[in-house]
Amino acid sequence: MFSKILIANRGEIACRVIYTARRLGIRTVAVYSDADRDALHVTLADEAVNIGPAVASESYLSKQKIIAAAQRTGAEAIHPGYGFLSENADFAEAVEAAGLVFVGPSPASIRAMGLKDAAKALMERAGVPIVPGYHGDAQEPGFLAEQADGIGFPVLIKARAGGGGKGMRRVDRREDFAASLEAAKREAKSAFGDDAVLIEKYLIKPRHIEIQVFGDSYGNAVHLFERDCSLQRRHQKVIEEAPAPGMTEEMRSAMGEAAVRAAGAIDYRGAGTVEFIADVSDGLSPDRFFFMEMNTRLQVEHPVTEAIAGVDLVEWQLRVASGEPLPKSQDELAINGWAFEARVYAEDPSRGFLPATGTLAHLRFPEGDVRIDAGVREGDTITPHYDPLIAKLTVHASDRQSALAKLTRGLEQTQVAGTTTNLDFLIRLSRQPDFAAGHPDTGLIDRDVEALTSARQPDDGALAVAAVAEAGGFAGATGGDPWLSLGPWQLWGEANRPVTLHYDRGQTHCRVTAKGRALFSVALEDRSIPLRLLAGDREARRIEIDGRQSNVTVFEASNGTTLFMDGQTHHFHRHDPLDGGEEAAAGGDRLIAPMPGLVKIVRVREGDVVAKGQALIVMEAMKMELTLTAMRDGIVESLNVGEGDQTSESAVLLSLRPEDAT
Template structure:
């Protein structure tokens, strides 16, 4: 076992590696950028070394700086985590040339699977079934559209390098192919430095099932069963589970054996994942699954495998990198129970999963038998520089029904204020009928997008409680008269106070009326809601509305409040009296940057007429490409940015004027 390792990563995976290393008595060295000086992974490590600016290219993607940092710290090995340099063969090679151990596969194995086209050809030779498509070298647009036509639409354009959904586009019609190809190539070039793509047949009802494999230096290879990762948005996983629902022993054996063959074909060492796409139009069948790619690293969703197999995969990585044999044989591995993992992101599902930034002013995770893998703490900021993952929440139970119920409950108990999150979306998804019944597929989220992602307005209970909070009714929930805490209200007549609540793009006007003790009425134009404030004796707040009691929690800040009620999160904002209001934010005439980012492409010129919905500017922010479109028909009056400009959130990118304006 090593005595000291450097972790060439950040966030939750760095924290997760540190915890296992600490349990094994291995000292850890973190690396950090300017943006991560006070980050959680830096605080957890035994020591930390600064490696550069906030931009990943000047810090976490700098092979030279990371290897120099390992030398400075006298580390014996480097763990790459996932993302960044984890599947970079040149980095693995440089680590070994520096006299250090790369905690992962050999550079040769990484290269063999690094380009999807070459990997598929290799798998065909190894007898592993692959998705029908074009995996060759020719990249002329005309030739590629011919290949797509011969495969038959719909097709999937995929970057041959990298993963994570980057450089990937589904195309349903030939007319859409040129624009989709251009976008996929541009995104691939930006993410991986390689714009080559391959074309695959898009399966109409597919499931994404992957097999965890492990190999050692003695030539042993095992698989640790499957994970179902079919629930995806923008080709990125959302909720994963292990084992896969509906999996037969026959198919599990066939997929496991194919994954082991794939690993043996490249003399694989360490943790890896062989990803398959299964055509489930006629159910799961051992002759209807196809190799997609192999990830030569630990996967984000590895906790569900750890839960059902009862192993620590990072410990296995460290032991195998140190020359030890696999801790278990295939016969010694068995599935125990069911596990789910949900990824909690700072993002807005109602706006196409637009990544969000902000300071996590309030962060609470559920107690009990729930695993939390987080790389942030309360008070930390989600910045535009890196992936907006807040935490991974993993549950385990004896069967799928119990595990899924535990997942929903754990998500309902999670509280985040300070940044928009996907929590409500995850809760709705966990209850979606097809998923609940064990029928996931990769198109489910797109098909059910309206039901899963639409912005929900606060219900009457949330509005009433928020109004009482705004009026000051929760200021003293200790048995004394609440009006003592409300200040000088009117002395004669009914004691009441008008309140205006602002939420999303809406608002509600009401009047909070004190009834004495902890009783209130909240009167809207067409209804009145009786509310009793209560406490449970342990300091927790409770409310009674129409004879029904619920626990309620809230977080207040100067700009508004976040209310946590019945498993839902409600955000209410307060208007700034110094803000110019509608006039200052005339969204119909101004194209606004939704977040900080880099202007990649400007598709229009000043004076050009545009139509509503037309693509105007393409930005890159938080590892994704954003296409900003015209808010209405008009003429570009002025452009405020150019290609290559870095822009801040809410910056004005261009102004429109009506077409008939001189």
């Protein structure tokens, strides 16, 4: 076994590897960019080496800097994690050439699976079923459009390199094919340096089921059963589970054997995932699943496999990379119970899952039997430079219903203030009837997107708690002189104060009346809400609203108050009288950058006439493309950015004027 390894990654996967290495007595070396100098993975590692500026191409994607850091610190092996260089054959080759061990498959195996078109041809020869489509080298747009016609719409355009949903577009009509192809190629070029694509038949009701495989240097290979990753948005996984609901032993055996054949065809070593798509229009069937791709690395969702199989896949990686055989044979592996994983992101589902930034001013995870994989802690900042993942929550129970209930409860107990998150979306998704019944498919989120993502306005109880907090009632209830704690509240009679609460897309005027140190009445239009503060402190309290008791956490910051109540998060911001109001926030005549990012494409010039909804600027931020459209009909009066410019959040990109303006 190794005595010291370097982890060529950041965030939660770097922390994940460190924990296992520490348990095995292996010293760890972290690498970090300037933006990550104080990051959690840097703090946890025994040593850490700075490898450059925040931009990934000059730090986490620099092969030379990472290998030099390993040599400088005396590391014997490099664990690539996932993302960044984890599936880069040239990097694996350079690591081996430097006399180090790459904790992963051979460069030849990575190359064999690195291009989806070549991989599918190889799998077809190995007897692994593949999706009907075009997987050739010809890339002329007209030719690809003909291939799509021949396959039959809907089709899926997929970048042949990389993964993670980048360079992928569903096309339902021939007239949309050219624009979708252009966008997919542009995104693929940006993400992977290769704009070649393949075209496949899009299955109307598919499920994304993948098989965890593992091989060693002695020709042994096993599978560790399946994961269902059908709940996706923009081809990114959201909630994963293992095993797959409705899976029969016949189909599990067929998929497992196909996955092991795939691994054997490329002499695979280490952890890998063979991804299949299953046509479930008539239920799961062993003759209707198709190979999509093989990820030659550890997957983000690997904890659900670890939970049901009772293994540590990172430990297996390190043992196999150090020359040991597989710790278990296929006959020694068995499924125990059910597991779910949910990915908590800094993003806004109500705005098309727009990535968010911000400082994690308040961060609490559920206590008890919930596994938390996080690369951040309270006080850390979610920056625009990297993926906005906050944490992964993994739960395990004896059956699916119990595990899903535990997942919902864990999500409800997770508290994040300082940035927008997808927590409410995840909670709603965990309760979605089709998913709860065990019938997931890749189109589920899109079909129910309005119910799952619409901004939820605070109810009367949340408004009452926020009003009391804004009026200073929580501070006054913690003890001391009640009159001093009430501050400017009146001293005789019932003290009362008007409060205006501002929240997403709305505001509420109310009046708070103090009837005692811990008893209040909140008037909301034509109704009054009695609220009593019971046990607790200024932040976490037991409250009684109209005769019903519950727990609430109130986090107050300079820019507003965040409530965590009844499994929901409500943010109330403090109004700035100098703010331009809703018109300015919506942009008005100005197109506003929703977050820091790179201007990829500018589709208009000053003086152009545009229509409401017309695409004006394409930005790239936090690993995704954002198309910004015209707020209304008008003429481009001023254009403030050009292609290649880096822009800050809330920057005015362009301004419009009415067509009839002089």
